[in-house]
Amino acid sequence: MSIARIEKRFADLTQAGRAGFAPYIVAGDPDAETAWRMLEALPAAGADLIELGLPFSDPMADGAAVQKGAVRALAAGMTTAGVLDLARRFRDGDAMTPLVLMGYYNPILAFGLAAFAEAAAAAGVDGLIMVDLPPEESAPLQAALAAADIALIRLAAPTIDEGRLKAIAAGASGFVYLIAVTGVTGGKEADPAAAAPLVARVRAACSLPVVVGFGIRTSERAAEVARIADAAVVGSALVEEITDAIALKRDPAPKVLARVAAMAQAVREARI
């Protein structure tokens, strides 16, 4: 049901007249079980869609916060197969919330494109965001994912020109991930006023939902984004909660889930 699960969720959100909230956490951060407790509880805390990070040794598009999360997850033994295990456990208990994996190409290449697509589909994964794989190089992965009914989510950068936007829109499925700032995750703060014309351009180029991420740290900012886009992604701010909790030797789950609940509520109320 994979791609259909994403479509259904955005159709429901549109009908409800609101945007969605999409939290991002790194799979296995700070360890598999703690990550599982957070993942399992995200929908109840208000997540409409979940981005689960595939930890990578060289996360070039990520700022310091997500880098630390990836280091913790890998040090605790997380693997691609381990991420898919988490996904399967999640899907066993939740049939409705879209689950999108986000990461870098090399671990997928090492797993084998067809083998990964098959295993991810069996685990109930609905989409994949490959940060360092441009559309020009993505045909083999696109084909493998299409055969498994998994969406290859396209990224659109603020620097995108019309020709490239059209090319991205042509091969996109699931939704389009609009990067709100030039830079890495957890860096510059997103400016919704500046993002609005970009959202409009993406909408003009394709009919898919537009999800905005990078640089959204607060409930206020998430609500502003929710007024112009179909969903807002928050990642680094959540991973920082984990970093802070660990420094205090506390369980990060309550802090992360409280933050998710607050932001999700702000997004729900944004258009009222």
Added chain:
Amino acid sequence: MPLVLALERAWNEAWADPDFHAELDGRLASYVGRPSPLYFAARLSEHHRARVWLKREELNHTGSHKINNCMGQILLARRMGKERIIAETGAGQHGVATATACALFGLPCVVYMGAVDVARQAPNVQRMRLLGAEVRPVSSGSATLKDAMNEAMRDWVANVEDTYYLIGSVAGPHPYPVMVRDLQSVIGREARAQIVDAEGRLPDALAACVGGGSNAMGLFHPFLNDDGVRLFGVEAAGEGMATGRHAAALNGGRPGVLHGSHSYLLQDADGQVTEAHSISAGLDYPGIGPEHAFLKDAGRARYLTATDEEALAAFALLARLEGILPALESAHALARLDAIASEVGPDGIIVLNLSGRGDKDLDQVAERLRLIP
């Protein structure tokens, strides 16, 4: 992607423009000191029983081949109207060359360098700072070259408008591998003319060390269609291939994707990039330029390895026999002259790229050589 596409367009225009070449050639002649000599190393030749010629890239301004590439890219950055230059560096040779080019043109310069490398290449850090560059130590990951490159890329995507990323090797996303190769090919073009002039024929073999692979690519490229010229790259075997602590992507890695290139890569079973190990900071990179991967798979070039200890011994040998202190990087190529010489025989001609000078390595070499009887 839009930024690398724009870079590719700008590069293609520049490379086709006679004015660009005129300015570049002028700078290379008057500022860098090109052409670099091709020197017949008589005593080294006697030692190895082959005719060994050294392409003296270590005599370039700033002490390595890196300046060839920097001079070309800084002219490109100026054409593109960029006002700020960033770079990554391992041994510091590329960082010094970039800082030098930036000083020459009055451009602000930020150099990312792994914290481990900052510690082991202190003289080059001082040089960069004296030249007005800001050196930013990078402590993420293994705190070496690949992490410096990650950080430079993060800077670049955050400062697209005004910043030019000056990559120092034939690695990274297209067009860098092509652009850096073309700019370094001056080494091979000169060497080809010089050896024909001196020996009346083409060499039997070329030799160069490979980390990312820019000095090797620069030497090899003008000879690729000369079937009789054997090409040897020498990778860093670190503490030994069997220990797993090495930097030999072609000999000990498998295909993967890092920094926008599909090439051989040191990685674990799960596709996580593993740390490279070498006494030479300039070879301490888990990937390799994609064109080297192509030359290996096509069987056109062969890639050998040399350990830390072999490189140190070769360093000492060149110092005693020829009065030249090579960079530890170049010493890896020197270390495999034994195998290459026995293959070409006593009348065989070898051109070896002496890509850098060893002054930056003195502390490390002095410390390590005391441990070797």
